[in-house]
Amino acid sequence: MQENDHSIVRAVLAGDKEAYGALVRAHSGSIFRVAFRMMGNEADAEEIVQEAFLRGYQRLESFQQRASFGTWVYRIAVNCALDRIQRPGIEAEYRAGDENDPEEKTVQIETQDADPERSLLSREIGAVQERAMRRLTPTEKAAFVMRHHEDRSVNEIAEVLGVAPNAAKNAVFRAVQKLRRELAPLRGMA
Amino acid sequence: MKHLSEEELVELYYGEGEGAASAHVKACRECAAQYAELKQSLDGMSLAEVPQRDAQYGERVWQALEPRLIPYEKKARGWFGWGWSGWTGWKAGTLALGCAMLLAAAFVGGRYWARITTKTDNTAGNKNPQTTTQPTVVVVLTEHLDRTERLLVALEHADSQDHVENAQLQSDARELLASNRLYRTTATHAKDPALAGALDRLEGVLAEIANNPNLTAEDLQRVRSEMNTQGILFEIRVLRTRKTDQGNKTNQGRGASI
Numbered sequence: 001m002q003e004n005d006h007s008i009v010r011a012v013l014a015g016d017k018e019a020y021g022a023l024v025r026a027h028s029g030s031i032f033r034v035a036f037r038m039m040g041n042e043a044d045a046e047e048i049v050q051e052a053f054l055r056g057y058q059r060l061e062s063f064q065q066r067a068s069f070g071t072w073v074y075r076i077a078v079n080c081a082l083d084r085i086q087r088p089g090i091e092a093e094y095r096a097g098d099e100n101d102p103e104e105k106t107v108q109i110e111t112q113d114a115d116p117e118r119s120l121l122s123r124e125i126g127a128v129q130e131r132a133m134r135r136l137t138p139t140e141k142a143a144f145v146m147r148h149h150e151d152r153s154v155n156e157i158a159e160v161l162g163v164a165p166n167a168a169k170n171a172v173f174r175a176v177q178k179l180r181r182e183l184a185p186l187r188g189m190a
Numbered sequence: 191m192k193h194l195s196e197e198e199l200v201e202l203y204y205g206e207g208e209g210a211a212s213a214h215v216k217a218c219r220e221c222a223a224q225y226a227e228l229k230q231s232l233d234g235m236s237l238a239e240v241p242q243r244d245a246q247y248g249e250r251v252w253q254a255l256e257p258r259l260i261p262y263e264k265k266a267r268g269w270f271g272w273g274w275s276g277w278t279g280w281k282a283g284t285l286a287l288g289c290a291m292l293l294a295a296a297f298v299g300g301r302y303w304a305r306i307t308t309k310t311d312n313t314a315g316n317k318n319p320q321t322t323t324q325p326t327v328v329v330v331l332t333e334h335l336d337r338t339e340r341l342l343v344a345l346e347h348a349d350s351q352d353h354v355e356n357a358q359l360q361s362d363a364r365e366l367l368a369s370n371r372l373y374r375t376t377a378t379h380a381k382d383p384a385l386a387g388a389l390d391r392l393e394g395v396l397a398e399i400a401n402n403p404n405l406t407a408e409d410l411q412r413v414r415s416e417m418n419t420q421g422i423l424f425e426i427r428v429l430r431t432r433k434t435d436q437g438n439k440t441n442q443g444r445g446a447s448i
Contacts, residue, residue, distance in 0.1 A: 012262060013262050014262070015261050015262050015263060016261075017256075017259055017260075017261040017262070018256075020252075020259065021252040021256065024248055024251050024252040024255060025248030025249060025251075025252060026248065027248075028243075028247060028248040028251045028252075029243055029247065029248065032240075032243055032247070033240050036240045036241065037240065042241055049251055050251065050254060050255055053251065053255055054255060054258060054259075057255075057259050060262070061262075125234075129234075129235060147204060148204075148232065148235060154206065169201075172200070172204075173196075173197050173200050176200050176228075176232065177196065179231070179235065180228070180231050183231055183234075183235075
């Protein structure tokens, strides 16, 4: 797969634009997944996917043939998401949260229970979790999403964020600490 | 017994602190309780399910993206099939070194030839040593100034989007840089401050272009404005005219210095 990706990259750089389509088709699913987890909604996630592949194409000459294209474009996508979250207007909206509309960017906890009371409780917990996530800094959120949901190692997170492994580990730890503090009142409810 | 810190417990949860930390949690009731609490909090942290994309999703992304992409230009092939993309490493170095050696050989050969000719002329009764000094050098230097002038003109009109043209510019700059150093040193020794100064300023421009790993539009603009390449171009033109005149005079039997 990796060798195939490399030969496609060489073809694209030799002028075969259409060849890039194969890379987009192969990796857009995984890029959408991390973009959705970072942004929390489909519309933003789809824009991140487009932007990541566009930036990837424009920077293809800097792609090192010893790296994996999937990891490389994943890193671009995470950075696109971080850029977007860090835009002043968006960050303010993101950090302040919308406490009156907890369902806008839904965070749910799994429930097989059809009990309305249980379902309500579950939605409430989801909203608190979402608010807690919004209080993380963009880097903490990216580090937590990659560690907790994407199961990426600390070294991979460090590489994606362009920081030292210790800094990546600290970002994950700070995120966990903040989330636990925010979610402490819910302990025992779920 | 030293208890595990919260950080160590988090590492253990993500499978990084296994071994001693894991054994400790098994043995220590207090740490085991804290770990269980941490595990419960983190296990409960599940974001919304990622919406499934159908099999055509990648194709749709590509269809939306494709019109926005400009095809990369086909790489020009150099001598022996070398592509411009490979010119950043040893190939460019080898070529630059080869050119420098060739120029040095021409320079030394010129001096040697001049000495022989002078000796012959002296033997023949010509008392003016300046008469035959370094005509070859003047010719080689004029050629260097010619090439430099072409490079500076290309730099003035460089289109940053043209990767092949930029690679060519950079490759030429590398070649000229090596020979320029040689001429500058010689001009300094020959006490020709005008030429030495111009070659010195030129060397700065050549080094900027040659040593930049990713030549961008901003870099080209910065070199043009900060290093006053137009001024240098003018100086080079004047010097070239002067040297050409000297060369002509030398050919007519008059002396010339570098």
